[in-house]
Amino acid sequence: MADAAMSGPGRRVYFQQGTVLKVMVLAILIALIVLPLLRTVLFTLQPETITAWSDVLTSRLSENLFYKPLTNTLIIGVFVSSFCVLIGGFLAWLVVMTNVPFRKTIGVMATLPFMIPSFAAALAWGSLFRNDRVGGQLGWLQGLGLDIPDWLAWGMVPTLIVLTLHYFSLAFTIIAASLATVNSDLVEAAQIAGAKGGKILMGIILPVTTPALVAAGSLCFAGAVSNFATPALLGLPVRMQTLSTRLFGMIEVGQVSRGYVIGILLVLISGAFLWAGNRIVSGRRSYATITGKGGRAKRFDLRGNRWPLLVVAFAILMAATVVPVIVLIASSFAPSSADLFANWTLHYWIGESSPDFAQGIPGIIHNNDIVRALLVTLALGCAVAVTGMCVGLLTSYTVARYREGVLSAAITQISFLPLLVPGIAFGAAYIAYLGAPIGPFPALYGTIALLVIAGTAYLLPFSVQTGRAVIQQVGGELEESARITGASFFQRLASITVPLAMRGLAAGGILVFVKIIRDLSLVVLLFTPTMPVLSVVAYRYASEGFAQFANAITVIILIISIAATLIANALQTKSQPWLKN
């Protein structure tokens, strides 16, 4: 590219603005995401595996293997993302723009559900609503004598509710960060002109936050369609399958090529949906809301609705946060997983190894494996958060500033890809990709570098989307004036864009950190004996029937996640300006 710019005597070829930057970002994304995934596609195209395509799409198996799970998957994706944006948007509006009581509490609690693994919420649902279909332990409500019907205990309805309660906090985080940057000029002008609250919401706030709403909806959609634990736990007893449970099952029984085909189709279909969402945003010209002027608008007065709305918000948050946390904590004390509130013991936390208890496994504070895994996990989380936000910032800056053109579209699409790839497939692709030496570079297998690179690539959709919603709002005029005064690209990035977009970036960094430290599917193939991570250790205990240790570790992950959020808030006093009065 540089050569081309110099070529031709006395003639300078100017590329369209931003082309060099775009090409650079695209190269990074191809190396991180496209190449490893390409291996998966090529795998299904070998002579002995290519029949998997017809098996999945046009055989007598297709209906159960693909079309029914596809329908369920799309229902889940559409419903969960819509409800997440509604609930997350509602709470974000309450916290950021109104004078509802206990705003800080709502703000903190609304970010918690995302830190609780979705399987914990699914288990909590079971302990409340489980009926006698499966036998064994009954749920609390059935135990009270209520007759819980199958549709409320199992299948689509509980899956939709649990996933919505899990992912809405993702929508909340993104939308709140965006609402907090809405320019007061606009709102005040409307207020002076006599516009009512509803009109301000529909006419100003909604339009300028559209990128955040679409980003939130997209992330929730992608998360919901690729979620495995919840449909597996709640759907299986009534034989409800989604593409992700099918994919997992196919890989589990050794039919890897069919599994990969389902995975590829999942990527393509979700990609099409997200592309459509993306079109809506890119149709508009400018979303700049943080400009060189303006300050905070005064809060919208809810008057008599303050307390009723608070009750609604708290009902949602109790269901999404308090109940699963209580179940998690209780089950880390209860010797029998069937009877959560009986015979509590501290052994799983502080007990010494004893042959009579849990096959001699010591409580987690005496367990060296867990302590080592904790350190590795923290290092991994920090590293991925930093590298992720660096790549994410560069990517989101590029697509926000230079929205036009094929390259930008390609960058946007590619940065979304990992979200749709089941973690276990992504992990397998990465081992094949970086496990062996490439040219002068040594094999990365067994090093933390492999985990960091794969984690960065895998979570790029989160860093890019959160960064993008914020960067799109930083007015181009500020940067333009800097460019006129001669500031270079990196100077502008460092002294204007980054500081102004810091709160969005910090929010993104926290999301990435929280996601990687509790992620299981990606690391389960990538971790090595010398590089244990907490989620893998927890999974090993859970799969061996020691749910108490698994839940205790999950509680630790939860505490770290909350601590991370609080520390980030303290360091970045501006990161949640909506909490200030």
Place this chain on the structure above:
Amino acid sequence: MLTLKATCFGAIGILLSSAALADGHLDTMSAEDLLPMAQEEGTVTVYSFTSRIGRVEAAFEEAYPGIDLQGFDISSTEQIARLRAEAQAGVTNADVIYISDTPVVLTELLETGIIGPYVPPRVADRVPAEFQSPLLAQRLSTKVLMYNEEANPDGAPISNLWELTTDEWTGRVVMVDPLQRGDYLDLMTEMVLQSDAMAAAYEDLFGSAIDLDGMANAGEKFIADLFANDVILVSSTDDVNAAVGRIGQDNPPIGFTSYSDRRDNEEEGWALQVANDVVPSPGIIFPAIVALAAEPNNPAAARLVIDFLMGDESETGGPGLAPFYVAGDYVTRTDIPPHPDAVPLDYFNAWRIQPAETATIRADVGDLVLTLQ
């Protein structure tokens, strides 16, 4: 450049062949002779499909100080995925592989040369030939029909598998989705392989010959009827155990799970018991395999671990075998007495799977199950 490469390859070839020679030599060495070499290696890595490797680790390090056993509890499916990926990357991480899922292991790991067999010479004459080849089985594990002993104090509530397809058991049979767990697919596959026995059992119960109704054989017909009778699928054996075994149920379901999970009855509040007398068979019994990586980093220590896992010369095999000497697991060594609390192997009616045979039709049975869901 070309010559240099050729020389390199030559050198590698020599190294490889001498390594192979050394390995061949190692295969015949006793544990005592392996020990000094193993101590020099100093460490050994084991992939294990059971968490009981933790207890093996402690016992091994006590028996052989100076050798650090790193045990990793990884499910069979994950081990297969991991070992394949590692092989593609040219990395050998594990020295010893302790795994079930034999039908997949044979095709994906043994035939592809990712793992190789080893039988410690010390126990070679005390393990039946069928359990030495193609890979050494350390013990046998099960997926069998279990019922709730508390609710059925007089024994199993059914005597014939075909009863599970009748109205009385509609929506009351629990198992793990065979398309999510390999060993349950093996169970379904064995029913198809045992179609003659299934047909005979049908006639026993209903008094007339089976009408296949478009199915290829009695085994497939049973699976189809079982699914049509609203069999409940869950995602793990512990879910089956809790559903079937939980104490205090009036009308508990019945389900397929591991016989050895009965050992957790007291701790978990279960009343699981095996329905050993159902005809034609309560389920399957299948091997847990110990094998070497194709080119282990610590060849002597790896062999020493397998020797240890096969148990010592004391009556019940000593500390290496202790974690596996439980009711419901069957050690393959003929000189170890059966566990007193379990049905002896000779009286245990589960079908023994033939992994190579299972592998031939396993995918087809999986397709059948898929069309039934």
